[in-house]
Amino acid sequence: MPRKYGGEYDVAVVGGGLLGSAIAWGLGRLGKTVAVLDEGDIAKRASRANFALVWVQSKGLGMPAYTGWTVRASQAWPKLAAALQQQTGLDVCLQQNGGFHLTLGDDEFAQRGQLVTRMHNQVGAADYRMEMMSASDVKKALPLIGPEVSGGSFCPFDGHVNSLRTFRAFHAGFKAFGIDYFPERPVSAITRNDSEFRLTTPGGEIRSEKVVLAAGNANQALAPMVGLFAPMGPTRGQIVVTERTMPFLPHPLTTIRQTDEGTVMIGDSKEDELDDRVLKHPISGVMADRAQRMFPHLARLNVVRSWAGIRVMPQDGFPIYDQSEAHPGAFVACCHSGVTLASNHAFDVARMVAGGALEPELVGAFSASRFGCEGATNNSGY
Amino acid sequence: MFRRSELDHRPSVQIFVDGAAVAAREGDTVSAALLASGRDVRRLTAVSGAPRLPYCMMGVCFDCLVTIDGVGNRQGCLVPVAEGMQVELQKGKREIGR
Numbered sequence: 001m002p003r004k005y006g007g008e009y010d011v012a013v014v015g016g017g018l019l020g021s022a023i024a025w026g027l028g029r030l031g032k033t034v035a036v037l038d039e040g041d042i043a044k045r046a047s048r049a050n051f052a053l054v055w056v057q058s059k060g061l062g063m064p065a066y067t068g069w070t071v072r073a074s075q076a077w078p079k080l081a082a083a084l085q086q087q088t089g090l091d092v093c094l095q096q097n098g099g100f101h102l103t104l105g106d107d108e109f110a111q112r113g114q115l116v117t118r119m120h121n122q123v124g125a126a127d128y129r130m131e132m133m134s135a136s137d138v139k140k141a142l143p144l145i146g147p148e149v150s151g152g153s154f155c156p157f158d159g160h161v162n163s164l165r166t167f168r169a170f171h172a173g174f175k176a177f178g179i180d181y182f183p184e185r186p187v188s189a190i191t192r193n194d195s196e197f198r199l200t201t202p203g204g205e206i207r208s209e210k211v212v213l214a215a216g217n218a219n220q221a222l223a224p225m226v227g228l229f230a231p232m233g234p235t236r237g238q239i240v241v242t243e244r245t246m247p248f249l250p251h252p253l254t255t256i257r258q259t260d261e262g263t264v265m266i267g268d269s270k271e272d273e274l275d276d277r278v279l280k281h282p283i284s285g286v287m288a289d290r291a292q293r294m295f296p297h298l299a300r301l302n303v304v305r306s307w308a309g310i311r312v313m314p315q316d317g318f319p320i321y322d323q324s325e326a327h328p329g330a331f332v333a334c335c336h337s338g339v340t341l342a343s344n345h346a347f348d349v350a351r352m353v354a355g356g357a358l359e360p361e362l363v364g365a366f367s368a369s370r371f372g373c374e375g376a377t378n379n380s381g382y
Numbered sequence: 383m384f385r386r387s388e389l390d391h392r393p394s395v396q397i398f399v400d401g402a403a404v405a406a407r408e409g410d411t412v413s414a415a416l417l418a419s420g421r422d423v424r425r426l427t428a429v430s431g432a433p434r435l436p437y438c439m440m441g442v443c444f445d446c447l448v449t450i451d452g453v454g455n456r457q458g459c460l461v462p463v464a465e466g467m468q469v470e471l472q473k474g475k476r477e478i479g480r
């Protein structure tokens with residue numbers, strides 16, 4: 001099936017979700033010939049469960065480098081949004097006027113306060129000015145909050161984007177850059193002969209000088225084929241979507257956002273997903289209940305859709321970027337926050353892949369070597 | 383555009399459309415009554431503001447959204463009229479608290 005380049009590409013990107021698309025687009029922007037090998041429509045696409053936040057606050061507790069990487073992504077997003085709009089005419093509706101995490105009741109407020117203090121005290125983390133706000137201060141910015149809201153935290157770097165349009169813009173950009181996108185091409189084997197990789201797919205073999213594994217949870221199986229290691233597993237995420245309503249939410253929240261078109265999305269934040277007490281309840285019920293305690297008028301709105309999706313989660317929750325020592329030119333990239341980090345993937349990771357080496361000062365902390373010896377890990381399979 | 387059949391002898395029901403009295407018939411849906419009223423009953427869509435009329439009349443297209451008795455985004459084709467019902471043509475997105 002190879003089209004333009006006779007099956008020979010500078011880079012084959014395995015995975016056409018948000019992460020693979022961002023890296024492929026970035027490589028195309030640098031003039032590389034790129035093939036994107038994607039699965040079909042019924043693939044378990046982690047990108048579909050995204051909540052479209054470009055989110056900084058509370059990221060990186062336990063890994064200061066992740067805080068810096070996230071702040072960098074947030075700051076590079078306007079450049080990405082502008083480049084996509086200029087190239088494709090699509091406005092991805094990036095809004096970065098700060099975001100809230102609201103708390104219900106005194107206990108949650110105290111816990112959030114402790115988290116903010118721990119983030120501030122973390123040595124080596126970028127300061128992103130996350131601060132606690134009282135309920136009355138929150139009410140000045142979000143006048144429709146309900147009486148149970150005890151306050152919350154605010155971070156001026158936080159924002160959100162229209163993630164569906166971002167995805168579409170990347171794919172429109174593929175065309176403009178001459179990137180070959182191949183659906184229905186799950187990769188079953190990767191071998192290396194001399195200086196080129198050969199990727200086996202149901203539609204024929206693709207050959208490339210470099211390969212980037214960006215296949216979400218499938219990276220776990222693909223990485224060992226090229227001497228890499230990606231310990232991870234899927235988690236489930238749920239999203240509830242309401243009918244469109246007049247704008248009422250000028251800032252995104254960790255769990256509620258209103259899109260540029262008026263839809264209200266209710267999701268669960270990363271923190272909540274890791275909280276197994278929440279997972280024991282019917283999740284959407286809890287999500288919807290919390291949302292209407294935060295904004296009582298939401299109780300009147302009809303829910304038009306709700307879905308669960310599989311999300312990517314590296315074993316320790318932080319991204320993995322690595323390059324193969326045994327097979328130079330093979331890279332792996334996995335992360336949970338594919339929307340937030342899309343700008344870094346499009347600009348930084350693409351530049352590193354094109355140049356043939358990851359830059360340790362930017363992504364050294366994210367090597368899979370942090371998990372210890374490759375064989376020794378026991379995959380939790382979560 | 384629409385005319386009532388002469389064979390239709392159902393009792394009449396009065397509803398109000400944007401405050402104006404409109405004669406409907408018992409058993410009409412709100413959308414049927416609006417279309418039969420002869421008035422301009424186009425709503426405006428939530429995102430682009432395009433004008434729309436009820437289309438499928440069976441609950442699947444959502445092109446009939448109206449505010450009924452103060453509740454926005456109701457499907458007019460699924461709600462039977464009732465005496466004194468207040469119908470407002472919805473211009474754009476559902477309003478907060480309605």
Ligand code: FES
Nearest residue numbers: 439443444446459
């Ligand atoms: S006219 Fe189609 S849903 Fe009412």
